[in-house]
Amino acid sequence: MALPRAARTQRRTRIQEAKEEQILEAALEVFSLHGFRGATVDQIAEVAGMSKPNLLYYFRTKEAMHRALITRVLDTWLDPLREFDAEGNPVSEIRSYIRRKLEMARDFPRESRLFANEILQGAPNIEDELKGPLKSLVDEKAEVIRTWAKAGKIAKCDPYHLIFSIWSTTQHYADFDVQVRAVLGQNQAGEGRFEDAARFLEQLFLTGLNVSEQPA
């Protein structure tokens, strides 16, 4: 009798680690493209290059795969916000936060879409994580922003909606990629669009918050 994931005590064999990685990679590909309901286990198995029962040997259900994927993505997804530094210079903090979020949209669009899909469907699996860790982190950073505003370092504004607007504008380039490409047309839709977006967003947010390059 084989007891794979559930019964593994501590150690994972190298083969387990590799296969699970292989599966999650395939799952990310398929889930991000078709959503949870739209993805089929067969599809994921095919992309992962293994049989369906073999896949289900490592993750007992489709939902287990999805959960594992979501938790991992959510975690790395928030890294840029964690690096937001209360001690830093507001201008460079905000600017580099935008840059980093935009880079993630460019380099990890599947992760962004996976997340977007989940939220769009009402976040059935991760509502707790949103109300818990996510909210806490945002609360903390919102307080930082509010402090900056009170100190007159940036314009007074609602910090929550500021964060929302940075999230939405940057992730837009991953989640709505098809639309962005369609509108920009073939000439302008090359990878240069991320540079253009970065320039625009920097201008919008830094000027919008009255944090034009401060004279030393």
Add this chain to the structure above:
Amino acid sequence: MALPRAARTQRRTRIQEAKEEQILEAALEVFSLHGFRGATVDQIAEVAGMSKPNLLYYFRTKEAMHRALITRVLDTWLDPLREFDAEGNPVSEIRSYIRRKLEMARDFPRESRLFANEILQGAPNIEDELKGPLKSLVDEKAEVIRTWAKAGKIAKCDPYHLIFSIWSTTQHYADFDVQVRAVLGQNQAGEGRFEDAARFLEQLFLTGLNVSEQPA
């Protein structure tokens, strides 16, 4: 032999009109909540208050329903942009565009989510509409914005990315509603969040574009 939609020549009976409306309303509800693949014909039939075969009498396939819905939504969805007036005052034009988009996110979140779902899945059914009518409209309005910028009425900026950022920030409140509520928490997540968002976005965009209230 009954030949319903496909064979109807010109006239639609009152009963057809009513039923199709009823079906599309239900379809909007279900599709926007679960996506195309996640929605089932039975669900839609139940919400519409009729039997599945009856529903399929008016729309021969699930996909036909979805197509009809998407085209209709896409059309009304662009209304605010159409009203964008080249002759108007840049400040009030941009401000009222943001307001209108935000109102739509508040009042028609299902439509927004339906659209988001479609784009997220790679827009399999509407890529032509994006590259055609949508792109044309955006091109036209982008030109207006560019003219304003050249005339010094607003800051120089990439008009396409400006439009993208208005789309994303406003639709965020419909598409990512669950997340927004989770982060804001129960106290702040009342309907007041739309007013707060409006104030914030107005400040962000109008200041960001250097179109602070011009002295007459």
Add this chain to the structure above:
DNA sequence: TGATAATTTGACCGGTTGGTAAACATTACA
């Protein structure tokens, strides 16, 4: 090497889903 555990697979199952067939009911109208 031999035995035990871990991994892999083909065949299969029950439930769901999109869609059909045909009988039945209702409406429109000559």
Add this chain to the structure above:
DNA sequence: TGTAATGTTTACCAACCGGTCAAATTATCA
């Protein structure tokens, strides 16, 4: 009112899908 067109429903089907099983194959290691 009669009848033909339109609308509605019950019963059903074939394909798909998530998941299981038992047998086969491969790795582990005493």
